[in-house]
Every structure is written in structure tokens, then in C-alpha cells.
Amino acid sequence: MAMLEIRGLTKHFGGLAAINGIDLDIEEGEIRGVIGPNGAGKTTLFNVISGVYRPTSGVIRFNNEKISGLSPSVIATRGAVRTFQRDAVIHDFDVLRNVTVAGHLHSDQSIIKTLFGDIKGSREKDEEKAMKILEFVGLDHLCHELAANLAHGFQRVLGIAIALATEPRLLMLDEPVAGMNTTETAHMTEVINRLHEEKGMTIMLVEHDMKTVMSICKKVTVIDFGEKLAEGSPSEIMNDPKVIEAYLGAEEIVT
Numbered sequence: 001m002a003m004l005e006i007r008g009l010t011k012h013f014g015g016l017a018a019i020n021g022i023d024l025d026i027e028e029g030e031i032r033g034v035i036g037p038n039g040a041g042k043t044t045l046f047n048v049i050s051g052v053y054r055p056t057s058g059v060i061r062f063n064n065e066k067i068s069g070l071s072p073s074v075i076a077t078r079g080a081v082r083t084f085q086r087d088a089v090i091h092d093f094d095v096l097r098n099v100t101v102a103g104h105l106h107s108d109q110s111i112i113k114t115l116f117g118d119i120k121g122s123r124e125k126d127e128e129k130a131m132k133i134l135e136f137v138g139l140d141h142l143c144h145e146l147a148a149n150l151a152h153g154f155q156r157v158l159g160i161a162i163a164l165a166t167e168p169r170l171l172m173l174d175e176p177v178a179g180m181n182t183t184e185t186a187h188m189t190e191v192i193n194r195l196h197e198e199k200g201m202t203i204m205l206v207e208h209d210m211k212t213v214m215s216i217c218k219k220v221t222v223i224d225f226g227e228k229l230a231e232g233s234p235s236e237i238m239n240d241p242k243v244i245e246a247y248l249g250a251e252e253i254v255t
């Protein structure tokens, strides 16, 4: 039984089928790349899974329970959490408080105990939990810095820390290294890799940067015009004639 089961998922915006009959299975502990040209429907897919948009048709099951049609907050409580580019970071709060506040909303679930130790309760304990998350993502040295003062790359990593504080079981990352320099990209890539390898986190990664996707993900799904075009290992994807024709032909994929 896959952790996330999507069947016949369709999302229309007026006359446009942004997602058109997608079936997708994500296994627990998997790290799945989702790629496709601009406008293919990748962000819409995340928005529908996380409840930002209701599907036009189709069903989404998470841990064997139907989540399609539920509100974003309920879906997040169930553990399917997406990161946003900037929205989640509160700029007037310091780094630690950003993570502590996110953790308050979800202070009594069990998965974080598995991930970061059995800690809950008082404000001190909440801060301790937040510090563990900050240590994990490499932001602990900046814990008392105002979020607004962080470099772009660190702000994006803080976005991940905030998402982690909500105790996700499935983490959906939409272009996490977009706009990052080489150093920032390496840091983010390492954080994502370690979440997968050390914490066993289930991750869906939408990413434009092919090098990042191909280096992190063992399985990749290609979406084109709202439909699933191909699925397989990075090497299968890179050699799939349909993918090359629809998407990769003009891109530098072999790095």
C-alpha cells in the first residue's frame, strides 16, 4: 500500500486542464522527483494534494484515508505538508521563533518524537525541539537572527525547518533551490538528502534544476500538459524518447 495514492486526478481552471487524469503512487520513505516543462502542472499537483485547490475529479488517499476535498489545515495535520517559496517565514521573528511557532500548531503528534526525540510540553521544550530541527538543517548558529536578515538560501532552508516543525510525514518541496547560488544549492541538497537518508522522510521534489533531481531522486515522474508522460529511474527518464522529444530535447540534461 503506497503512502500517497492518486487516481484519475484532474484539475480544471476554466477550460484549461492543468492536471488531467494523473495516477501516482508514492511509497513511504521514497524520495520522488517530479519534473516537466513550465506550465506542465507540477505546482498545481502539489496544490491539489495539499488541499489548496479541490480536484475537479479523481481521488487522493494518504495513509489509506481519502484526503481529497479536505482543507489544507486538516491535510497538513494528517502529515502531507508543502513548502511555499516565501509565505511561511515571518520576517519580524527571529529564526528560532519562526520554528517554535510552527511547532506549536502541531505539538502533540508522535512522528517528531521518532525524528527528533521525545520532547514536548513547555515553551522550553518547544524551543528545544525547534533547536534540534535548526541543528539538523544547519541554521542553529543563526537562531537569534531576524528572519528578514537571512540570505535568500538560508530563508529557504528556514522554510524547510518551519515545515519540519509541523511534523510532516510527506514533505512536498516546490523548486527548493530556485534562485540559489552554488553554495546555497549544495546546502539545500544536503539537507534534503539527509532528511531522506537519516530520517527516512517521504519527499516529493519538484525541481527545475535537473542536476539536483537526478542526483537526489531514485525515481522520477515526468509531467507534460497535465498528464503523466513517463516514470522511472533517472537514467530511464533521460533515455526515454517520449521525454526527450517532449521536454529534454532542448535542455542540457547530461551533466
Ligand SMILES: Nc1ncnc2c1ncn2[C@@H]1O[C@H](COP(=O)(O)OP(=O)(O)O)[C@@H](O)[C@H]1O
Pocket (backbone or CB within 6 Å): 013, 016, 018, 036, 037, 038, 039, 040, 041, 042, 043, 044, 045
Ligand atoms: N490559480 C490558477 N488559475 C488559473 N490557471 C492556473 C492557476 N494555477 C495554475 N494555472 C495554470 O495551470 C497550468 C499549470 O500551472 P503550474 O501548475 O503552475 O505549472 P508548473 O508548476 O508545472 O510550471 C498553467 O497553464 C497555469 O497557467
Ligand SMILES: [Mg+2]
Pocket (backbone or CB within 6 Å): 042, 043, 044
Ligand atoms: Mg511550478
